[in-house]
């Protein structure tokens with residue numbers, strides 16, 4: 014999204030405020046050009062015979078986004094049987110889907126086997142059960158390299174206290190099991206965390222993976238997971254992908270030579286590919302001056318974008334309705350009935366009630382983590398693709414909130430007069446707020 018002549022707009026000259034008027038706020042908008050640019054930048058950074066990027070679809074799983082990744086030549090990284098099914102529905106071949114679950118039942122893993130996708134195992138108990146049920150099915154093993162890395166403790170997953178992966182110290186046990194049960198290990202995987210800035214951290218992990226890989230003679234691929242840091246503050250502080258690509262390629266090519274075969278180098282990024290493409294627009298309901306702060310209260314909350322409250326994540330916030338004039342300091346908060354803060358002490362052009370704010374880097378782990386908390390509707394999603402805007406998810410309605418609830422017959426009278434069932438109740442409620450052209454001016 015660019016600022017031109019006092020107006021924020023997307024490729025094709027689509028004005029941000031006109032999207033807010035057309036679809037209403039709150040609203041998620043994704044720019045396909047940015048996704049494509051990130052995908053191409055990543056694939057261009059490596060110099061190896063065979064590279065496979067598996068988009069970690071937990072970041073943003075709208076089926077249209079998945080189809081676009083398929084179109085770009087990406088594979089898919091999935092963590093639930095539902096993500097596997099979404100991937101297949103989006104047209105990915107089972108071979109192009111890797112399923113990396115954690116603490117799921119063996120039944121769910123068996124369901125993924127039936128669908129024919131690649132299976133990544135991160136627990137010795139599951140490995141034993143898997144070997145008994147599916148001895149012919151090749152697997153990938155997720156190791157825990159005991160590296161403390163990542164933007165915060167909730168997204169650091171490769172350290173010794175983490176529930177993820179099989180400790181590399183337990184590899185002798187893994188080797189005994191696969192040998193005894195005759196299981197073929199086709200891949201070796203690790204993922205140490207998200208938002209890792211330093212190339213060195215990836216290289217330390219890579220050396221551990223190479224060392225373990227030497228013990229496995231039938232490998233087809235090494236999967237280095239993800240964790241590339243993006244610049245949430247728009248300050249350019251991000252993983253140096255070109256440097257990382259150079260260093261990893263050099264080591265990977267050396268490893269393949271030593272191993273005697275060219276393997277596929279795999280990565281499974283989410284954030285790097287979609288974070289920057291996403292924008293979350295929300296209207297200011299109230300400006301509230303207290304004795305210490307000026308709050309801008311928006312028509313959204315942690316139910317729509319939980320990262321600031323969940324991870325203390327920083328997201329840039331701008332006033333899209335005002336692009337010049339006086340600036341003031343605001344704390345941007347949501348409407349959820351508990352502390353619900355998007356950003357503290359943010360300098361923005363002076364906010365009036367009705368202005369539209371934009372929260373940036375809203376492509377990854379934003380809509381996909383949204384909920385109906387406080388019985389709010391989840392917002393619509395719009396994709397900007399080849400200069401046009403496409404609605405790719407409708408705003409929810411009262412019907413959506415109620416559709417899986419089952420009304421107890423004996424409680425029917427408890428509903429408001431005139432409403433004999435939940436459908437009737439749902440139909441009587443208005444949808445979310447639009448931005449009027451007056452608010453836009």
Ligand SMILES: Cc1ncc(COP(=O)(O)O)c(C=O)c1O
Pocket residue numbers: 069072090113204206207208238239240241281282283284285377
């Ligand atoms: C196993 C695995 N792979 C890949 C990812 C994607 O990480 P990121 O979004 O930081 O690229 C995650 C994130 O949670 C993950 O758990």
